Amino acid sequence: MPVVLVFLGVVLVLALFLVFDSIFTVATAQAVVLQRFGKFLRVANAGLNFKLPIFDTIAARINLRVQQLDMEIETKTKDNVFVRIPVSIQYHVMSDKVYEAFYKLNDPSQQIQSFVFNVILGHVPKMNLDEAFLQQADIAMAVKSELDAIMADFGYNITKALVTDIKPDDKVKAAMNDINAAQREQVAANARGEAEKILKVKQAEADAQSKALQGQGIANQRKAIISGLQESVELFQKSVPGATPNDVLTLVMMTQYLDTLKEIGANSRTNTIMTPHSPGGLSEFFNELRNAVLLGMEAVQTPPPLAPRADGSGAGPQV
DSSP: OHHHHHHHHHHHHHHHHHHHHHHEEOOOTTEEEEEEEEEEEEESSSSSEHHHHTEEEEEEEEEOOOOOEEEEEEEEESSSOOOEEEEEEEEEGGGGGHHHHHHSOOHHHHHHHHHHHHHHHHHHHOOOOHHHTTHHHHHHHHHHHHHHHHHHHHHHHHEEEEEEOOOHHHHHHHHHHHHHHHHHHHHHHHHHHHHHHHHHHHHHHHHHHHHHOOOOOHHHHHHHHHHHHHHHHHHHHHHHOOOOHHHHHHHHHHHHHHHHHHHHOOOOTTTOOOOSSSSSHHHHHHHHHHHHHHHHHHHHSSOOOOOEESSHHHHHHOO
């Protein structure tokens, strides 16, 4: 009896083992590779699955979700600047090519990285540093297109290839910043020069207009003075019989002279010197000016002397 119970117990345990060994589950976004005696059998998808116990084994559980592989590649640009390029590759196993993804690639991450290195080293050395900065998106597209064509045969789909940055040496960055700062300073200097030029032109135009208006004012002032002097002379001659215009002008000059002395004396900081400084000197100056004018008029009215002609026939005007 005990032997029978032991046998039944062994049979029961073996049956439970076989049942549990034949049932397995697959999570969402996963695939299971089944093998029978080491040979590929099939791919089990998400949900409850069955297999032959002992004969069938689970070779691997393949993740079908998008994964990201980060790497940093160092290379040289066309203008001999060494740069480090961080690259991120987002990829996933295609559900209908699980067999290729499991059996054809031993280390997918390492092999994807090798392909990315090959693409980057084939493109960036053909570009200058500035072109590499401007064409980051083009580099990423080239990486993705190359990987799509290669990795599709191995069961992998490249979702996205990202070139996140281009990192030159710190000294190169400092030099680029200095160049940029110098260019901006040059633009600012040109702008300041243009502003100063415009300001000076406007000031010159304003000065020209001011002087023109000032000249008009002085001309109008002199016209008014002449008109007033003319009226004063006429009134003085009417009031003082026998007075000549010269007497009137002398009186007017004396009056202006005294007014000038009054204004100079009222200002404590004046540096004006009057020559001559006596009232009699003003009369002498006026007489000299009048005599010079009269002599000039006589010289104009007197005809030039006659010079003898070359043929001896007479005299002609001397030139």
